[in-house]
Amino acid sequence: MTDLITAGKLCKEEREKRGLSRKDLHNITKIPIDIIKRLEEDENYLRKDPYAYFLMKVLIDYYQLDIELERNPETDKKVENVKKVEDTEERQGFFIRLFKTVFVFLIGFIFVLISTSGKNKKENGLTDFFQLISNPQPEDNWIEIKDSSSKDGIQKISLKAKDYVWITAYIDGKEKVIKMKKGQKVKLFFRHKIKFETIGNAKNLVILFDDKKVDFEKKVVHNLFVDGDGVFYNGYNLAKEES
Structure with a gap:
């Protein structure tokens, strides 16, 4: 059995042996470049992130390494x-x-x-x-959606609609149904996390998180999560810049 930290080092050695850059590996596996770097070098990430085990298996399967990963309880x-x-x-x-x-x-x-x-x-x-x-809303101004009882620790993301978009979201566990018209802009405030259960016409939506833009190729997106670290979809942080 091989722990994640050792497996990360072996995967890094194999990548370098094959003459692949992290960007090359990203193009093949679709794992973001910053996540590949963490899988190879960041021991804290490997110990704590619940998705590290599954992403490491993707690298091991691609390299066809004879490694059996040790599960982290x-x-x-x-x-x-x-x-x-x-x-x-x-x-x-x-x-x-x-x-x-x-x-x-x-x-x-x-x-x-x-x-x-x-x-x-x-x-x-x-x-x-x-x-x-x-509940018609002005298209030229920002619409703010937040819990008036919230005080400290407030974070926010911004939504911009290129065309009609409908959203079902849970903001800190509270359901919000949002309908956006072309050109409309919405700011969502939260303490802990936002779960976008469904984004309809997702191709027409742009999410701004920490000055980083996230957009989509799919028409419908399910189970997108936002917290203080980024915008996560299928375990990947879409709001991280590739480096």
Whole structure:
């Protein structure tokens, strides 16, 4: 059994033996360059990051090294805890969406009853109803979404829409549904983390984190995480500059 630190050194030796740069390896494995560097040299990262084990296996499989990795109980526990949190949030999200569906149906039913009382009332009710459910927002200014009860430790990311985008997110565990029009800009404030459960029309969204731009090639993106260290998708930090 080989620990992650030893495996990282062996992978670095193998890369150099083959005359590959970290950028070459990134082009082959799609692992970000800064993560490759950490896998090869950063002992603290290898001990603590729950995704280090799985990314190291990608390198070992590519090099076809005869290495059996030693599991780290501490990081395995972190991965298990993350999965439990995600499962809990997924179940909560289902019941919240079900409640919202029933609520919208009832509002629509009430509106139909009110609208039968007369033409003028119908026209006024129609205007008020759409103002209520659409919550129109100005396109030229930044829209700020934050918990007014939060005080210290606030962090933020910025969203810009190149065209229509819809988002379901959990900001510190609280669900937010965000609909953005072309040119609209939104700032999200958080303490601990944001989970973007779904980003629809993700190709039209740009995320700004710590002056770094993150955009997407996919039309739909699921399970994107943001915390104080970056924007994580499938274990990769998309907000790290390649070096």
